[in-house]
Amino acid sequence: MNEENGNKNPKIDIKNIIKAMKRDLKTIRNWQKVAGLYYSRPVNFKQNNILKMSLKTIIHSYLLCLTISIANAQIKPNVIIIYSDDQGAIDLNCYGSKDLETPNIDRLAKNGTMFTQFYASPVCSPSRASLLTGLNPQRAGLPNNASEANKADGLPNYRFTMAELFKSAGYKTAHIGKWHLGYTPEMSPNAQGFDHSFGHLAGCIDNFSHFFYWNGPNKHDLYRNGKEVHYPGQFFPDLMVKEAGQFMKQTNKSPFFMYFAINLPHYPYQGDPKWLDYYQKKGLAYPRDLYAAFMSTLDDKVGQLLKQVSDLGLAENTIIIFQSDNGYSTEERAHFGGGNAGIYRGAKACLFEGGIRVPSIISWPGKIPKGQVRNQMAVNTDWFPTLAEYCNIEIQQKDLDGKSLVSVINNSKAASQHEEGYCWAFRKSWVARKGKWKLHANPEDTSKKGTLTETDTFFLVDLEADPGETKNLAEAYPELVKDLKKQYQIWEQKNKK
Numbered sequence: 001m002n003e004e005n006g007n008k009n010p011k012i013d014i015k016n017i018i019k020a021m022k023r024d025l026k027t028i029r030n031w032q033k034v035a036g037l038y039y040s041r042p043v044n045f046k047q048n049n050i051l052k053m054s055l056k057t058i059i060h061s062y063l064l065c066l067t068i069s070i071a072n073a074q075i076k077p078n079v080i081i082i083y084s085d086d087q088g089a090i091d092l093n094c095y096g097s098k099d100l101e102t103p104n105i106d107r108l109a110k111n112g113t114m115f116t117q118f119y120a121s122p123v124c125s126p127s128r129a130s131l132l133t134g135l136n137p138q139r140a141g142l143p144n145n146a147s148e149a150n151k152a153d154g155l156p157n158y159r160f161t162m163a164e165l166f167k168s169a170g171y172k173t174a175h176i177g178k179w180h181l182g183y184t185p186e187m188s189p190n191a192q193g194f195d196h197s198f199g200h201l202a203g204c205i206d207n208f209s210h211f212f213y214w215n216g217p218n219k220h221d222l223y224r225n226g227k228e229v230h231y232p233g234q235f236f237p238d239l240m241v242k243e244a245g246q247f248m249k250q251t252n253k254s255p256f257f258m259y260f261a262i263n264l265p266h267y268p269y270q271g272d273p274k275w276l277d278y279y280q281k282k283g284l285a286y287p288r289d290l291y292a293a294f295m296s297t298l299d300d301k302v303g304q305l306l307k308q309v310s311d312l313g314l315a316e317n318t319i320i321i322f323q324s325d326n327g328y329s330t331e332e333r334a335h336f337g338g339g340n341a342g343i344y345r346g347a348k349a350c351l352f353e354g355g356i357r358v359p360s361i362i363s364w365p366g367k368i369p370k371g372q373v374r375n376q377m378a379v380n381t382d383w384f385p386t387l388a389e390y391c392n393i394e395i396q397q398k399d400l401d402g403k404s405l406v407s408v409i410n411n412s413k414a415a416s417q418h419e420e421g422y423c424w425a426f427r428k429s430w431v432a433r434k435g436k437w438k439l440h441a442n443p444e445d446t447s448k449k450g451t452l453t454e455t456d457t458f459f460l461v462d463l464e465a466d467p468g469e470t471k472n473l474a475e476a477y478p479e480l481v482k483d484l485k486k487q488y489q490i491w492e493q494k495n496k497k
């Protein structure tokens with residue numbers, strides 16, 4: 001089987017193989033006839049046995065070829081990353097929220113493996129830069145949001161992205177949804193390895209007019225492959241699902257990588273009226289009712305996307321990842337909240353757990369354990385090497401910040417890939433994490449769940465004993481503080497290289 005056919009629907013391959021088998025069996029029968037003529041008739045018992053054995057060997061060889069063909073067909077699975085936007089750490093039923101409905105994403109978790117200690121970045125652009133490069137935001141070159149006002153902001157073109165990785169392995173690649181990784185042609189999705197792109201460049205849009213409303217003149221922000229397109233009045237997530245369906249249909253015969261960066265439940269909260277009614281009748285308090293309606297709308301769109309995957313016969317051979325880019329927002333435009341981080345302190349734009357600890361699920365029928373939960377610490381930079389391993393693609397860069405999660409996914413007792421520690425930096429704050437210990441310098445708490453005083457400049461917590469980060473243990477463990485400061489300094493130096 002050649003590379004190009006590697007991802008063909010296995011049913012089609014089996015048909016072809018059976019066809020070939022029938023054709024060759026006919027040849028075998030002809031050969032039997034010739035052999036029968038060659039040997040003096042009637043063919044004696046021994047000769048007949050030899051023929052039967054030859055036939056058996058050939059059939060066995062075919063079955064072996066068939067097995068190898070099926071295995072080859074699965075060497076290159078399709079990959080879809082669904083990257084949600086500003087979703088709270090526990091905002092799925094499967095993560096503990098009891099007041100909102102998310103049956104489709106929950107089903108993905110039921111059919112796959114979900115992580116309880118999975119981290120990203122505190123805001124959109126750094127999170128996306130890390131996901132696509134396997135590097136921390138500082139090394140990727142985008143430690144804060146890419147501002148529409150500053151054209152120099154964005155993921156530098158020279159960075160090697162996941163899309164470029166898949167493209168190098170013969171995949172068709174698509175970006176559908178939010179970009180927020182730069183505004184110039186060199187930093188556009190098409191310049192970063194995506195064959196096809198449909199979506200908006202800025203951090204958020206109104207989902208019906210597709211305008212970016214912020215300071216200054218309002219700007220229409222919807223593009224297909226760099227060309228501005230207009231669909232006034234059409235709900236953007238519906239356009240995304242439609243575009244994804246068309247892309248998958250067109251690439252049905254070769255493997256694909258699709259980055260489905262759905263801009264929900266990021267403000268403006270524009271939930272489906274049926275869900276707005278549902279949560280109002282249920283008596284959910286404002287602004288949770290608006291947020292929940294938008295979360296359930298997101299869940300509907302994920303359901304529609306997955307149905308298309310299934311209807312195209314691709315479900316068995318498609319790896320699906322679902323993850324939020326950062327914690328829920330407490331900004332004014334988000335009605336000062338609505339999301340839920342459960343016991344965790346913090347929200348979007350800070351380094352407390354509620355800002356960076358996100359729901360994360362991976363599913364691949366028959367290949368990834370079903371209905372499993374993993375508690376090992378993992379990070380969004382890990383998806384780059386994890387997917388490369390699953391898709392059998394060699395990575396050229398040997399110094400990624402992410403590590404493959406395959407061993408962790410396969411075994412709940414495997415060691416975390418980040419036992420040596422991990423660091424984050426955002427604005428004036430930074431975090432050095434090692435094992436259960438987390439040192440947080442210059443902390444800010446966008447959830448305002450507790451007070452912070454001058455004595456909290458270095459905030460040390462034992463995440464196992466105090467996952468809500470309520471008690472600063474820095475004074476009690478000066479040696480640990482020293483070690484973690486050192487870890488951060490080494491990390492900071494490495495980022496400058």
Ligand SMILES: [Ca+2]
Pocket residue numbers: 085086123124266325326
């Ligand atoms: Ca976000």
